[in-house]
Amino acid sequence: MNDSLRSIATIMKDINSVLIYPHINMDGDALGSCSALCLALRSLGKKAYVMISEPVPKNLDFLECGCTTTDDSVIEDVELSLMLDCNSSNRIVGREAAFERGRLKGCIDHHAVGVTDIKFDFFRSEPKSAATGEIIYQLIRNLGVEINLDIANCLFAAITTDTGNFQHNNTTKRSHDIVGHFYQVAGFDSKAISALIYDRQSKEALMMEGKILSALEFHADGKVAVGAVTQALLTECHCTMDEAEGMIQRIMSIDGVEVGALFKETTDNIRVSLRGKYYANVAAVATVFGGGGHIKAAGCTFNTPLATAKEQLIPELVKAVKK
Ligand SMILES: [Mn+2]
Known part of the structure; x- marks a missing residue:
């Protein structure tokens, strides 16, 4: 099932209330896409909110736009539950029951579709789109809503973050064409939005970055770089995990590194972000450990101590860089 945006727009025009769900550990694409669509639906006179269950990362606070709520009863008898930038219930943990209450889903x-456990009434998957924000842009146009400044800012944030500021190989002409349209919106200032996203790092986070970088491990003649953020390090540096968000990009900026891995020790498991540069398929590596994602950006989770997770994953990363 892959419904057209035109048919989805037709469904959405007919309903009056929508709760929109970004994935856990929301990023710029998840929250930016949700808020942009929420604003577009409100402009059509519909009741719409973005349902979240965790604090919004500090550098994304401007994307809330008065749309976010943690109260799943904010709309009674909601007509549509809509999941963006993810496709299974384990990506909306804590909000699954609320999601199920939507009359339509x-x-x-x-993202590549794994085993989705939800019976959706409509479904749109575009693995070639660099960001969900690109799809939402098309949907908003199909809804006949003018792109205003707030919507442009949200969608720009979605696209710049998911393309690694237009550096990742998922970036296409379409990514640039869409952003090109935003420049026609009065008041649009890409530099100002970029500064909000990328230039608000705390000095504590920068110090932590230094510690992570100086402790990097290299394997396979420097083709594999492995970093770790532990709870001890977060405590020592007075940082939170979301402040290590950009670390994997820093690791990938090293000359000669083909695969990067960042191990993130949470209070209950080890989450690993994986990136490939030119040829390595990190989605395949993630799949070995029950994870998934894109060929050049993927992730997986370990329920073991950090040392064990490293022992298991690193040999697979070394295999992935062998041509
Ligand atoms: Mn995304």
């Missing part, structure tokens, strides 16, 4: 995403 929909999903719009650009």
Whole structure:
């Protein structure tokens, strides 16, 4: 099932209330896409909110736009539950029951579809789109809503973050064409939005970055770089995990590194972000450990101590860089 945006727009025009769900550990694409669509639906006179269950990362606070709520009863008898930038219930943990209460359930995403456990009434998957924000841009146009400044800012944030500021190989002409349209919106200032996202790092976070970088491990003649953020390090540096968000990009900026891995020790498991540069398929590596994602950006989770997780994953990363 892959419904057209035109048919999805037709469904959405007919309903009056929508709760929109970003994935856990929300990023710029998840929250930016949700808020942009929420604003567009409100402009059509519909009741719409973005349902979240965790604090919004500090550098994304401007994307809330008065749309976010943690109260799943904010709309009584909601007509549509819509999941964006993810496609299964384990990506909306804590909010699954609320999601199920929607009379209709929909999903719009650009991730490869794994085993989805939800019976959606409509589903749109575009793995070639660099960001869910690109799909939401098209949907908003299909809804006949003018792109205003707030919507442009949200969608720009979605696209710049998911393309690694237009550096990742998922970036296409379409990514640039869409952003090109935002420049026609009065008041649009890409530099100002970029500064909000990328230039508000605390000095504590920068110090932590230094510690993570100086402790990097290299394997396979420097083709594999492995970093770790532990709870002890977060405590020592007075940082939170979301402040290590950009670390994997820093690791990938090293000359000669083909695969990067960042191990993130949470209070109950080890989450690993994986990136490939030119040829390595990190989605395949993630799949070995029950994870998934894109060929050049993927992730997986370990329920073991950090040392064990490293022992298991590193040999697979070394295999992935062998041509
Ligand atoms: Mn995304």
